[in-house]
Amino acid sequence: MTSVAPALRLEGVSSGYKASMVLNDVSLSVPRGACAALLGKNGMGKSTLLKTVMGYLPKLRGRVRLGEVDATRLRPHEVARCGVAYAAQEQPLFPDLSIRDNLRLGLARDSLFDERFEEIAELFPVFASRLRQHAGTLSGGEQKMLLVARGLMQRPALLLLDEITEGLQPSVIERLAGALNWERERRGTSMFIVEQNVAFALRVADRYLVLKQGAIVDEGEAGAPDAAGHIIDHLKV
Numbered sequence: 001m002t003s004v005a006p007a008l009r010l011e012g013v014s015s016g017y018k019a020s021m022v023l024n025d026v027s028l029s030v031p032r033g034a035c036a037a038l039l040g041k042n043g044m045g046k047s048t049l050l051k052t053v054m055g056y057l058p059k060l061r062g063r064v065r066l067g068e069v070d071a072t073r074l075r076p077h078e079v080a081r082c083g084v085a086y087a088a089q090e091q092p093l094f095p096d097l098s099i100r101d102n103l104r105l106g107l108a109r110d111s112l113f114d115e116r117f118e119e120i121a122e123l124f125p126v127f128a129s130r131l132r133q134h135a136g137t138l139s140g141g142e143q144k145m146l147l148v149a150r151g152l153m154q155r156p157a158l159l160l161l162d163e164i165t166e167g168l169q170p171s172v173i174e175r176l177a178g179a180l181n182w183e184r185e186r187r188g189t190s191m192f193i194v195e196q197n198v199a200f201a202l203r204v205a206d207r208y209l210v211l212k213q214g215a216i217v218d219e220g221e222a223g224a225p226d227a228a229g230h231i232i233d234h235l236k237v
């Protein structure tokens with residue numbers, strides 16, 4: 001029997017910014033169709049890890065694999081071509097473009113829009129009648145939903161989300177969790193999410209990992225009865 005390669009695999013990855021090394025020998029694996037949540041306090045290297053996977057930062061040591069592909073030296077557009085959609089934490093939308101144009105950006109062909117949007121409109125009905133509105137005029141919560149919607153429009157093999165629940169009210173968080181769980185059930189999309197919201201992370205993920213000063217210091221099953229307690233202990237100041 002042949003085993004299926006994980007959607008994402010990091011082997012001993014170290015990376016950072018010029019003089020400062022942030023990630024230190026990080027190894028992790030997200031099986032195909034699974035969702036892993038990375039948690040940790042501010043400044044521990046969570047966003048750096050996503051940027052490293054995406055090829056925005058060079059790997060100083062180690063390897064990154066996306067399925068069967070060695071993505072260690074790929075550039076961001078090449079990583080995207082491997083089926084990876086990434087919702088970054090900063091400046092991720094084009095505020096002067098319409099909702100429609102923001103959603104279209106990751107599509108190979110405009111002709112795919114209508115069919116793909118039909119599904120998105122079910123998950124996020126708020127966009128159905130507002131496609132021409134500028135993205136910059138949406139509320140903070142709506143912009144976060146648009147980010148996730150844009151990622152899902154691409155029908156990615158792997159979705160990377162950086163603190164998508166930051167600053168959102170509970171009902172929007174609830175809708176996002178529903179949309180991500182629906183996407184996984186329906187399409188088997190693999191996900192790797194960076195989160196500060198422990199309840200959300202444990203609701204959408206199968207496994208959690210805790211990053212402290214650039215290293216994975218704890219991990220476990222999201223469904224374990226003591227998962228939240230373990231994570232909260234790590235997040236305490």
Ligand SMILES: Nc1ncnc2c1ncn2[C@@H]1O[C@H](COP(=O)(O)OP(=O)(O)OP(=O)(O)O)[C@@H](O)[C@H]1O
Nearest residue numbers: 017020022040041042043044045046047048049089
């Ligand atoms: N462009 C940069 N140049 C130099 N150092 C940076 C840069 N971006 C981030 N860092 C540093 O790298 C470290 C990790 O930052 P990172 O943004 O990955 O943390 P994080 O865990 O995502 O934090 P948060 O939860 O606050 O978003 C921090 O010390 C930060 O100051």
